[in-house]
Amino acid sequence: MLTTLVGDDVTVPCLDGVERTYLCLDAGASTPAFQTVADAVTGFLPWYSSVHRGAGAKSQFATRRYEEARDAVMRWVGRSDTDDIAVLCRNTTEAINIAAHRIPLGPNDTIVTTVVEHHANLLPWQRAATRSGATISYVECGRDGTFSPDDVAAAVNATVAEGRRPAVVAITGAANVTGWMPDLDPIIDHAHQHGALVLVDAAQLAPHRPLHTLRADFIAWSGHKMYAPFGSGVLIGPRRVFEHGDPFLVGGGAVNLVDLDGAMWTEAPDREEAGSPNVVGAVALHAAIDTFETLRWEAIVEHELAMAKALRHGLAGIDGVTLLGPSVDHSSTASDTLAVAAFTIDAMAHPLVAARLSHEYGIGVRHGCFCAHPYLVRLLGLSGDETRRYRHDITVGDRRNIPGAVRASVAISATGADIERFLSAVDDLAGGKPEPRPYVQDPTTGDYLPG
Numbered sequence: 001m002l003t004t005l006v007g008d009d010v011t012v013p014c015l016d017g018v019e020r021t022y023l024c025l026d027a028g029a030s031t032p033a034f035q036t037v038a039d040a041v042t043g044f045l046p047w048y049s050s051v052h053r054g055a056g057a058k059s060q061f062a063t064r065r066y067e068e069a070r071d072a073v074m075r076w077v078g079r080s081d082t083d084d085i086a087v088l089c090r091n092t093t094e095a096i097n098i099a100a101h102r103i104p105l106g107p108n109d110t111i112v113t114t115v116v117e118h119h120a121n122l123l124p125w126q127r128a129a130t131r132s133g134a135t136i137s138y139v140e141c142g143r144d145g146t147f148s149p150d151d152v153a154a155a156v157n158a159t160v161a162e163g164r165r166p167a168v169v170a171i172t173g174a175a176n177v178t179g180w181m182p183d184l185d186p187i188i189d190h191a192h193q194h195g196a197l198v199l200v201d202a203a204q205l206a207p208h209r210p211l212h213t214l215r216a217d218f219i220a221w222s223g224h225k226m227y228a229p230f231g232s233g234v235l236i237g238p239r240r241v242f243e244h245g246d247p248f249l250v251g252g253g254a255v256n257l258v259d260l261d262g263a264m265w266t267e268a269p270d271r272e273e274a275g276s277p278n279v280v281g282a283v284a285l286h287a288a289i290d291t292f293e294t295l296r297w298e299a300i301v302e303h304e305l306a307m308a309k310a311l312r313h314g315l316a317g318i319d320g321v322t323l324l325g326p327s328v329d330h331s332s333t334a335s336d337t338l339a340v341a342a343f344t345i346d347a348m349a350h351p352l353v354a355a356r357l358s359h360e361y362g363i364g365v366r367h368g369c370f371c372a373h374p375y376l377v378r379l380l381g382l383s384g385d386e387t388r389r390y391r392h393d394i395t396v397g398d399r400r401n402i403p404g405a406v407r408a409s410v411a412i413s414a415t416g417a418d419i420e421r422f423l424s425a426v427d428d429l430a431g432g433k434p435e436p437r438p439y440v441q442d443p444t445t446g447d448y449l450p451g
Contacts, residue, residue: 020362028409078212173205178325179340232281
């Protein structure tokens with residue numbers, strides 16, 4: 001264990017009447033707070049005020065803290081505000097939407113992305129393509145949920161061969177379903193050789209690996225996945241992209257002057273931050289960055305590699321369990337996969353697995369498609385008929401048989417004993433342990449609750 005987190009000592013009641021310490025294996029969705037983050041927020045709240053243009057002492061103090069957070073973000077990624085800006089926004093989804101809105105695109109442009117992406121790195125580009133007339137080229141993955149840098153290079157090369165401009169390569173830093181991390185350096189190099197801008201969705205990467213060596217043009221991530229769960233997101237991008245044109249969000253704070261004919265926009269990054277910003281979220285994010293720097297990346301990566309190996313190898317060794325994503329037999333799996341594992345149990349629906357882990361063992365996991373429907377379709381090997389069937393079921397409001405998986409994702413406070421506790425529970429379920437009492441499924445959500 002590298003550190004403890006707020007809530008690590010919470011206990012929850014289980015069906016057998018025993019109170020168990022809650023084991024959170026859902027860090028891939030959102031993390032608990034560092035204690036340092038909670039302390040920083042508590043210390044700031046008496047001084048909270050709206051930032052910018054306030055003459056009062058509290059407003060000026062809050063403004064300094066907000067801008068100090070921006071400076072910390074730039075330091076975190078090793079960027080200078082001469083060439084780049086840091087936009088503080090709600091989350092990774094908003095950050096990528098801002099980028100997709102602000103990058104100039106036209107009918108002769110192609111956006112290269114992959115089927116591995118979270119919806120946050122698919123839907124903004126689909127909308128941008130529809131509005132601009134650009135096309136999208138999707139890089140496929142294998143059954144193991146991976147692709148190679150050569151696969152991405154081939155998509156860029158094909159775009160050039162068609163006489164089109166590869167405008168953007170939008171790619172995940174780490175897949176949120178499987179934890180697999182693509183080899184980004186050669187992908188970025190090849191894209192830049194052909195003049196493409198590169199955006200990395202670092203939502204899953206930021207809490208687990210350093211970002212200061214990442215040479216992507218745009219980097220997007222969220223504080224709530226790096227132990228600052230107070231709703232702050234970040235977009236790093238080239239200053240030149242934001243110097244002209246309308247921002248994604250329009251309103252107060254983004255303008256120098258407004259009249260009834262239009263607006264005179266202010267300079268970036270303020271231009272991209274219309275409305276009252278989340279100052280508390282920025283303070284929390286700053287505290288999280290300071291904490292990571294104290295913990296040291298070498299120790300963090302060493303700990304997480306051990307957790308990833310124990311988690312993935314342990315699941316792969318349980319009869320009746322299918323581990324999705326890269327094989328544990330692959331020699332590089334330990335170094336290119338985070339401590340995240342998506343899996344299924346034979347003859348047991350994924351929502352029932354998740355419900356039983358919660359109600360019988362006090363273990364919190366996530367189930368479903370993890371906002372990555374195209375990726376899950378491929379990982380599960382679903383046929384066209386199966387895909388059409390579940391689309392129909394969703395249309396009529398029946399979610400009882402929607403395909404999916406269970407995902408365990410490990411936080412920084414996890415220990416080997418936590419992994420063993422989880423694996424023992426999964427082994428029980430896969431081995432056919434009877435339900436202590438029948439579970440009832442809600443057809444509108446697909447979720448199970450004890451009857």
